[in-house]
């Protein structure tokens with residue numbers, strides 16, 4: 074009997090180990106690959122002229138959720154959209170790394186409950202994030218910043234986290250990373266957490282993600298409310314500290330309240346225009362709000378995903394950029410891929426020259442291409458980061 078029990082215990086232990094290894098080595102990477110796919114495609118055309126131009130460009134992208142996934146981003150990966158080698162292949166100089174910290178089950182653009190079960194809790198556990206992140210949204214933001222800090226700490230990785238405007242003046246071989254929270258729920262309702270996140274390296278904060286939070290209404294929440302009293306206080310404190318405000322995912326009223334509260338330029342890290350793609354009315358902000366953001370020196374990053382621009386092909390991305398320039402002017406438009414943001418894209422970050430090619434083929438001037446591919450983003454951050 075004793076022998077039998079011993080055997081049974083060993084068997085159970087073996088099954089537990091096998092289960093754990095299955096989840097860690099197969100299920101977790103598989104889920105990542107499934108959630109961040111690139112459509113099958115032959116190499117996209119890039120003319121010699123386009124490639125030569127692309128090679129000279131300063132390229133900046135305003136939104137990638139790369140830090141959410143358990144991958145070694147210092148090495149080339151066969152899944153997802155972004156890692157350091159592929160950023161270099163794409164010629165990227167500045168990448169905004171956003172931190173997703175809470176995501177309601179059944180995610181949609183039309184209406185999410187703030188208290189729906191949270192998928193990031195599940196992801197944090199499945200990916201074996203530190204225990205402190207399992208029940209704290211603040212800690213999830215802190216942890217994702219620390220992941221980028223760890224990459225920065227090894228000089229071989231040639232990555233610098235942008236903390237002040239002068240950090241933007243890097244030599245060509247250094248990749249600049251800027252930290253953004255996707256929604257300000259990591260504050261957990263505490264103003265003092267703005268300073269703590271600033272100290273972790275965050276220089277931009279989205280106010281909402283897919284649900285209403287302590288600061289105000291989300292574009293995809295239930296209330297469609299504006300800023301709360303706490304939201305007003307938080308926005309003013311962010312500005313006082315030199316944190317730039319991102320209103321991607323904020324409700325129309327929240328954005329109007331922010332524009333009334335502070336004269337400072339704000340941005341949309343990833344999105345598109347409803348006039349370019351009418352069925353994105355619940356994902357993108359109306360043209361009049363975009364025009365006001367642009368009028369005060371703000372920028373909008375054009376996403377590469379269906380919910381933002383309708384046609385995700387490189388030509389479709391180029392067309393969305395061209396329409397945004399027509400609407401908002403050539404100084405207000407930038408790239409905002411949403412790479413690794415649980416979206417399907419037609420390319421990964423190594424293939425950005427395909428966008429330059431299509432912009433050129435559709436008749437955009439070299440000067441304007443320079444601006445939308447990165448100079449607008451560089452100018453915006455140079456003007457609005459702490460000096």
Ligand SMILES: [Zn+2]
Pocket residue numbers: 255321322343411414
């Ligand atoms: Zn997003």
